[in-house]
Amino acid sequence: MFKEQTIETKKGYFGQFGGSFVPPVLEGPLARLSEAFEAATRNQDFINEYRYYLTHYVGRPSPLYYAKRLSDYTGSKIYLKREDLNHTGAHKINNCLGQIMLARGMGAKEIIAETGAGQHGVATATAAALFGIPCKIFMGSRDAQRQKLNVQRMKLLGAQIITTDQGTASLKDAVDVALGYYIEHPDSFYLLGSAVGPHPYPSIVRFFQSIIGEEARKQIFEHEKRLPDSIFACVGGGSNAIGLFSAFLGDPTVEIHAAEGGGEGPGSGKTASTLVLGKPLVFQGTYSYCIADEDGQPATAYSIASGLDYPGVGPEHAHLKESGRVTYHCITDHEAIEAFYLLSKLEGIIPAIESSHAVALATKYLRGKNNLSIINLSGRGDKDVEREMENE
Secondary structure: OOOOOOOOOOOOEEOOOEEOOOHHHHHHHHHHHHHHHHHHHOOOHHHHHHHHHHHHOOOOOOOOOOOHHHHHHHEEEEEEHHHHHOOOOOHHHHHHHHHHHHHOOOOOOOEEEEEOOHHHHHHHHHHHHHOOOOOEEEEEEHHHHHHHHHHHHHHHHOEEEEOOOOOOOOOHHHHHHHHHHHHHHOOOEOOOOOOOOOOOOOHHHHHHHHHHHHHHHHHHHHHHHOOOEEEEEEOOHHHHHHHHOOHHHOOOEEEEEEEEEOOOOOOOOOOHHHHOEEEEEEEEEEEEOOOOOOOOEOOOOOOOOOOOOOOOOOOHHHHHHHHHOOEEEEEEEEHHHHHHHHHHHHOOOOOHHHHHHHHHHHHHHOOOOOEEEEEEEEOOOOHHHHHHHHHH
């Protein structure tokens, strides 16, 4: 079993946040999913098989790499948790493999999923191909244009891509359309990509992503014989961050920081910095923070990073903000782009533009502090190279 330090206060809730606010047609499927998940986590054969795929298919454990040149530049000792080296190039595969095993056990005949940056879509298509289950991937047309490489990868893996032009044609809209399809086809298995949505998804995603923190905690002791002073991750919905944070929540000496997609800045009206600028409300099946308009309704988000371009956030993150255990920061597009180039040129590692937000926050926060820190490098930047070179 994994050793993540859960703060789920009652089933489906983290403090006051969470729950399941869905149409009646989905109550049964979600209840069955919750039962299947709870049974699987108690089944050692399931855990052993999942661990097998993590080791022999994904390539875990992912390294904890000492970034010497970035450390020298910053004035703090920085390690990178290399989720970018996973099969498919990001942390998303950890969750997709776990959920596809649940789907198989539940007899699913079809997988559906949403994606923004395309990494979850690629990981879902990969897992569906591995287990021989047909899948449909829903994506905003703007994101599909921004992430052409990942669209081609999904098609190559056999997935059917369904794009939408509604709203801003980004991640929120892909989720809306995927949920709409799920309501009409409740026998499908919805493989949700982040720690958002109705119960049991935030708990499921946290469980399967907690391998990140479990490994990082063990590795930092192997390297440094002590806990880090601080850890950093980017947050959109929040899956890679909750994966890293889960192993350190019970350690009060470890500062925990999260970088949100600040877009053009807090006062610009073009931002996805949900926990810095949003308010609590029910959104896409859960009670959490959300960027809202003057009428208190979910508003349009914006970030250069497709994976952070989302007005909501997972309920556990909302609780961690209100409890003060995690500090959330607004990182602008400009800061993230600078960090994208910085890490590429200093370490020979091209990060995803989403991960670049965490790098930007860490290098700014750690300047001259002589801290021991971990940055979760949640994905690689192949998908972003063409766009960033066009913007250069």
